[in-house]
Amino acid sequence: MSTNNVVFTRREFMRTSAVVSAGLTLPAFLTGWRGLAQAEEPGAGGRILVVLQLGGGNDGLNTLVPYTDDAYRRARPTLGLAKERVLDIDGRFGFNDSLAAIKGLFDDGKVAVVHGVGYPNPDRSHFRSMDIWHTASDSDRYETTGWLGRYFHNCCGGKPDPVTGVNVGAKMPMAFAGSDVGVSFTNPAWFRWLPGDGADTEKAYRELNAGKGEGTLDYLRSVSASVVATSDKVQAVARKRRAAGEYPQSRFADDLKTVANMILGGLPARVYYVSMTGFDTHAGQAGTQDRLLKEFAEGVKAFHGDLAKAGAAERVLMMSFSEFGRRVEQNASGGTDHGTAGPMFVIGEGALPGLKGTPPKLTDLEQGDLKHTADFRAVYGEVVSRWLGGDAKQVLGRDLQPLGVVRAV
Amino acid sequence: MPNPLAPVTTSSWDRSRARHLLNRAGFGIPLHEVDRLAAMSPEAAVARFVEFEARPDWFQPPDFLPAPFDFAAKRREVAGLTEEERKDLFKERMREEHQAMAQLQDWWLDQMLTTLQPLQAKLTLFWHGHFATSAQKVKSCRNNWQLFQVFREKAAGSFRELVRSVGKSPAMLEYLDNEKNKKGHPNENWARELMELFTMGRGNYTEDDIKEAARAFTGWMRVGEKFWFNAHAHDDGVKTVLGRKGDFDGDQVVDIVVENPATAKFVAKKMWEFFAYEEPETEVVEGLARVFTEAKFELKPLLRAMFLSEAFYSPRSVGNQVKSPVQLVLGLLDGLDVPLALESGRFARLILTGLGQDLFHPPNVKGWPGNRAWIDTNTLLLRCNAAGILVNGLDPEDMAGGEGEGARRRGLPRRIRSPFEAMKWAGRRMAGAKTAEEAADRVTEILLGRRPTAEQRTVLARALGAGTGQAWKANEDGVRAVVHLVTSMAEYQLC
Numbered sequence: 001m002s003t004n005n006v007v008f009t010r011r012e013f014m015r016t017s018a019v020v021s022a023g024l025t026l027p028a029f030l031t032g033w034r035g036l037a038q039a040e041e042p043g044a045g046g047r048i049l050v051v052l053q054l055g056g057g058n059d060g061l062n063t064l065v066p067y068t069d070d071a072y073r074r075a076r077p078t079l080g081l082a083k084e085r086v087l088d089i090d091g092r093f094g095f096n097d098s099l100a101a102i103k104g105l106f107d108d109g110k111v112a113v114v115h116g117v118g119y120p121n122p123d124r125s126h127f128r129s130m131d132i133w134h135t136a137s138d139s140d141r142y143e144t145t146g147w148l149g150r151y152f153h154n155c156c157g158g159k160p161d162p163v164t165g166v167n168v169g170a171k172m173p174m175a176f177a178g179s180d181v182g183v184s185f186t187n188p189a190w191f192r193w194l195p196g197d198g199a200d201t202e203k204a205y206r207e208l209n210a211g212k213g214e215g216t217l218d219y220l221r222s223v224s225a226s227v228v229a230t231s232d233k234v235q236a237v238a239r240k241r242r243a244a245g246e247y248p249q250s251r252f253a254d255d256l257k258t259v260a261n262m263i264l265g266g267l268p269a270r271v272y273y274v275s276m277t278g279f280d281t282h283a284g285q286a287g288t289q290d291r292l293l294k295e296f297a298e299g300v301k302a303f304h305g306d307l308a309k310a311g312a313a314e315r316v317l318m319m320s321f322s323e324f325g326r327r328v329e330q331n332a333s334g335g336t337d338h339g340t341a342g343p344m345f346v347i348g349e350g351a352l353p354g355l356k357g358t359p360p361k362l363t364d365l366e367q368g369d370l371k372h373t374a375d376f377r378a379v380y381g382e383v384v385s386r387w388l389g390g391d392a393k394q395v396l397g398r399d400l401q402p403l404g405v406v407r408a409v
Numbered sequence: 410m411p412n413p414l415a416p417v418t419t420s421s422w423d424r425s426r427a428r429h430l431l432n433r434a435g436f437g438i439p440l441h442e443v444d445r446l447a448a449m450s451p452e453a454a455v456a457r458f459v460e461f462e463a464r465p466d467w468f469q470p471p472d473f474l475p476a477p478f479d480f481a482a483k484r485r486e487v488a489g490l491t492e493e494e495r496k497d498l499f500k501e502r503m504r505e506e507h508q509a510m511a512q513l514q515d516w517w518l519d520q521m522l523t524t525l526q527p528l529q530a531k532l533t534l535f536w537h538g539h540f541a542t543s544a545q546k547v548k549s550c551r552n553n554w555q556l557f558q559v560f561r562e563k564a565a566g567s568f569r570e571l572v573r574s575v576g577k578s579p580a581m582l583e584y585l586d587n588e589k590n591k592k593g594h595p596n597e598n599w600a601r602e603l604m605e606l607f608t609m610g611r612g613n614y615t616e617d618d619i620k621e622a623a624r625a626f627t628g629w630m631r632v633g634e635k636f637w638f639n640a641h642a643h644d645d646g647v648k649t650v651l652g653r654k655g656d657f658d659g660d661q662v663v664d665i666v667v668e669n670p671a672t673a674k675f676v677a678k679k680m681w682e683f684f685a686y687e688e689p690e691t692e693v694v695e696g697l698a699r700v701f702t703e704a705k706f707e708l709k710p711l712l713r714a715m716f717l718s719e720a721f722y723s724p725r726s727v728g729n730q731v732k733s734p735v736q737l738v739l740g741l742l743d744g745l746d747v748p749l750a751l752e753s754g755r756f757a758r759l760i761l762t763g764l765g766q767d768l769f770h771p772p773n774v775k776g777w778p779g780n781r782a783w784i785d786t787n788t789l790l791l792r793c794n795a796a797g798i799l800v801n802g803l804d805p806e807d808m809a810g811g812e813g814e815g816a817r818r819r820g821l822p823r824r825i826r827s828p829f830e831a832m833k834w835a836g837r838r839m840a841g842a843k844t845a846e847e848a849a850d851r852v853t854e855i856l857l858g859r860r861p862t863a864e865q866r867t868v869l870a871r872a873l874g875a876g877t878g879q880a881w882k883a884n885e886d887g888v889r890a891v892v893h894l895v896t897s898m899a900e901y902q903l904c
Contacts, residue, residue: 124601125601125605125611126773126774127773127775128611162786167787171765171772171785172785172786172787182785182786183786183787184785184786184787184788185786185787185790186763186787190787190790190791190794191786191787191790192790193790193793193794193797193897194794194797194798194801194803195797195801200871200872201872201890201893201894204868204869204871204872204890204894205793205894205897207864207868208865208868208869208894208897208898209897209898209899213899215725215729216729216730216731216780216781216903217728217729217899217900217903219781219784220731220784220789220899220902220903221899223784223785223786223789224789224899226786227786227789227790230786231790282586282589282596282598283586283589331589331594331596332589332591332594332596333586333589333596337596337597337598367616
């Protein structure tokens with residue numbers, strides 16, 4: 001079949017607005033790649049990390065609530081959660097009841113929550129603090145590589161597949177920087193050059209974008225190569241499996257559903273990255289944070305349930321973080337300003353369940369903010385060494401005392 | 410190194426430099442402007458952009474903004490209503506605002522596409538990214554429009570005035586919470602970003618400077634759509650900001666911050682990185698900062714020095730910047746002769762969102778990072794596909810696969826008919842091409858501003874459906890295929 005014929009046939013479909021069956025236009029495409037995806041199956045059988053980013057600075061004190069602490073009541077006269085709204089854990093702390101879905105997983109022994117996670121000399125700027133969490137640098141150092149990028153660089157026998165790291169979202173996270181690994185999409189169906197039906201034009205597109213170049217052109221060509229090398233693979237995997245579980249209606253849940261499809265379809269990714277935003281609650285915090293926490297908890301629960309049903313839950317560990325917690329004292333606008341330490345969640349069969357670390361004291365503050373009691377890089381370190389089987393010292397440039405949040409491999 | 414800010418010579422002025430100026434000081438459109446600029450002296454060409462008031466524009470403010478918010482009328486309206494009815498009324502208002510914002514996005518894009526004052530339009534976009542506020546938080550369309558007008562009217566005026574006006578704009582007062590900044594209960598958000606992102610940059614102030622500056626801005630509030638100085642909420646005590654002590658108010662802190670030497674460098678560097686290239690030489694930053702300071706923070710001398718400098722036309726600069734999504738979309742519409750009609754406007758909005766430059770919705774207060782940050786696997790592919798959809802149309806049944814449900818929630822269209830009239834376009838743009846190679850040359854000259862390499866020419870000629878040297882006659886599918894291919898080339902992403 002000549003180029004013109006293929007193209008013409010497609011156009012005819014469009015002009016007549018006939019419903020085009022994907023099966024009709026894509027057979028060569030699919031069969032060509034299915035074999036490849038299967039060949040890589042062994043790499044997909046390993047352990048997987050799903051990073052959950054809560055952007056904007058989630059208020060830790062109204063997430064894991066020290067509801068029996070008088071200092072909490074004093075600092076949060078109206079924003080403090082009433083006893084009835086707290087799901088008790090140990091008589092001192094409890095979950096915000098918007099996290100009921102997480103509480104269920106916690107009671108089943110699948111959740112570790114780390115108290116007071118932060119870093120020395122905390123930065124209260126969103127961007128800077130987010131960069132610190134992504135690069136795992138000290139707060140007075142500027143790194144250009146991300147902690148996951150360094151893991152990718154060191155993993156997989158030094159030859160990681162570009163899809164070893166998958167970001168489901170609009171923007172590649174800085175955490176992936178520093179390696180050639182990283183694929184980013186909001187919807188796997190978009191992840192191919194259209195028409196992409198195996199027509200000669202697609203071959204031409206690939207030829208035109210191959211090779212090296214000067215300056216920024218070279219950069220674009222290298223990204224093109226990554227697009228070409230991975231798009232068919234993502235397509236093939238995405239078509240293999242549709243999420244079976246019931247997911248709530250939210251963007252976050254949509255993204256987790258996409259991750260589940262990728263995992264169960266056998267994509268050889270080791271790390272997935274999913275983000276929520278909106279936690280920057282300077283004013284009118286109560287309603288907003290409750291809604292977001294509920295979205296978070298119900299998305300996580302649906303995702304975990306979906307994986308469990310497919311027998312894959314034990315391979316997947318989730319880890320959540322936010323760039324900082326918020327000021328202990330509520331402000332005059334029914335909100336809270338940028339603060340420091342906050343809790344981290346590690347969720348999955350691989351979590352060593354329970355409350356971990358030492359709660360920061362609400363009566364021993366620095367500039368109105370909590371003093372962190374755990375370094376986030378200690379959590380990263382455990383995830384890298386115990387879960388992903390990597391070299392934490394190489395990835396993080398330091399050895400930190402494990403907090404006991406992840407089961408040893 | 411010779412002085413990178415030395416002015417360009419007339420003898421070096423050619424089509425390629427003229428096209429570069431059009432790309433950067435404007436949006437690279439309309440294409441036929443290149444010849445006009447190339448025929449001028451560099452000074453006259455630059456003046457054509459910088460002295461934009463000298464030329465009339467068609468500018469008409471939008472006529473679809475929701476009615477101004479009137480508290481008294483509102484109070485009368487809601488009197489006697491139940492809580493439920495009030496909520497419904499509020500929801501209705503939010504729907505109106507939301508709809509108007511979508512219209513305002515289309516309106517802005519159309520303005521950028523058709524303006525006769527491209528530098529003013531580009532600066533407006535620059536300031537929107539610099540003093541970023543998002544309609545995600547600022548729901549009032551009028552307030553977003555008001556700040557847009559500040560950027561537009563003060564685009565190339567006094568930076569000091571610009572900062573003041575931004576600080577007092579209801580959109581910024583809401584976005585960075587200064588409207589809640591009260592004596593005794595300071596809210597530092599605006600004061601912090603003023604120093605970190607808008608003027609001096611990190612490393613030039615302390616946490617205490619922020620706290621003290623925040624006190625000076627107490628009482629800068631708003632009533633609905635108007636700035637309101639609330640004297641009762643203002644802290645008129647003595648503050649120490651950047652080593653200076655006094656009972657400063659907000660305007661005075663703006664003065665202190667703008668006059669701090671870090672600011673001229675920060676603004677000069679940020680502008681250079683937006684218009685020319687990243688990580689400029691120290692001489693460039695310091696030279697421009699000097700021009701800016703000597704001009705008492707007037708922006709035009711800075712702009713003129715930048716666009717006339719040799720470094721602006723150096724290999725580090727020319728063809729080495731990733732087009733912003735806005736520039737990409739405008740270039741596609743202009744290059745393919747597609748008018749921004751209803752359908753393509755909606756399409757353009759979707760694409761901008763997908764590519765990460767949703768107008769009036771920057772990702773955060775830091776704005777859009779730009780250049781390489783626009784590109785990852787996802788966005789590079791979408792850029793090519795956006796061009797493809799414009800050229801070929803889209804049937805979502807074909808592409809959305811089993812993700813249709815999620816795709817719909819993300820606002821993917823049901824079906825898009827291509828607005829590209831391939832044969833008309835070929836008749837106008839490819840006239841006289843006799844072989845497939847000549848046809849390929851025409852297309853790349855128009856869309857890339859240069860000829861293809863020999864290998865590229867062969868590939869494109871093949872896509873046009875003709876062998877080497879064979880006679881070629883325009884046919885719809887060949888034209889569509891080759892235009893989609895050229896707009897899918899890595900080179901097309903650059904300007």
